[in-house]
Amino acid sequence: MTTLSNEQTAIIRTERGLTIAGTRITIYDIMDYVTAQYPPKFIRGLFDLTEAQINAALAYIEAHRADVEAEYQIVLKEAEELRLYYEEKNRDLIARIAAQPPKPGQEAIRAKLQAAKAKFKSQL
Template identity: 60%
Template sequence: MTTVPNDKTAIIRTERGLTIAGTRITLYQLMDYIHAGYPPNLIRHKFYITDRQFDAAMSYIDAHRDEVEAEYQIVLQQAEEIHQYWENRNRERFTQIATISLKPEQEAIRAKLNAWKAKIESRT
């Protein structure tokens, strides 16, 4: 692990994974921006971390590139699985909602909303 001059651990492992000490920012969040090609200064400012914290994170990533990259790929895979779960669950719920008949007062509101939507779309 990388340490800062005052011997505090700069990168720690939490239940969220490899994290910058004193923050909730994981190295995997930084990896998203690194892979997207963002410049280091912009990444640091995006997360509101100090130069020391950012340098420690980047040093750790450089020193343990294979380990961090492997964990990052697992995080991406888990995120995709969670995304697919909710997509499927929402698709089922939207299907259920579509079968529910509207009450008379809801029909009037729906008609007003559709008229308003048509008016807005006609402007463009």
Template identity: 60%
Template sequence: MTSVSSGKSSTIIRTERGLTIAGTRITLYQLMDYICAGYPPKLIHNQFYITDEQFNAAMSYIETNRTEVEAEYQIVLQQAEEIRQYWEDRNRDRLAQIAGMPPKPERQAAWAKLQARKARLAVSS
């Protein structure tokens, strides 16, 4: 764990997970998800259970080191997509097998009702 923020109490640290708000498991990349989606700062702050000091330090760090944080964020997004694709490929056959299984006897009535509703929605579209 390495401190990357100056001051008497480092708020942003580098861990094995990347740039993280000290004392939490919240990474700056999680904040970047909301920033890139266009959420206002107040809404982002309310999404995470952190203090005003932690939030302001994180936003300040992101603004001050925008190029570095965005470059690391793109790497994190790429890694997440590779992991998602790996598991999707790995589970494709099993998910198809599960989808092809008939419903359990105790769920057949609910299954029939669901299928009828889907059919009605398909017709009305």
């Protein structure tokens, strides 16, 4: 594993997977942004990491790219399966909420939202 200058382990394996030591941030969280080619400074600020933590995470990803990528694909698959499960489980609830009339005083906001949705769909 990657170590910090004070010999602490920077990347540890927890029940959540590979995690940056001292945080609840997983390498897979970081991988989302690395895959999207975000700059390290942005990722660091997004997760409120220290320079040493982001450097350790990025170094670990580079040093163990194949293993991390394989685990990342498993994490993405499991996340998609969970999303589909809860989408199906809550389908009736979501439909009931969508069918409710707008709350009084929100007519203008809803009209603006519908116009924005229509504009977005026309651009596709």
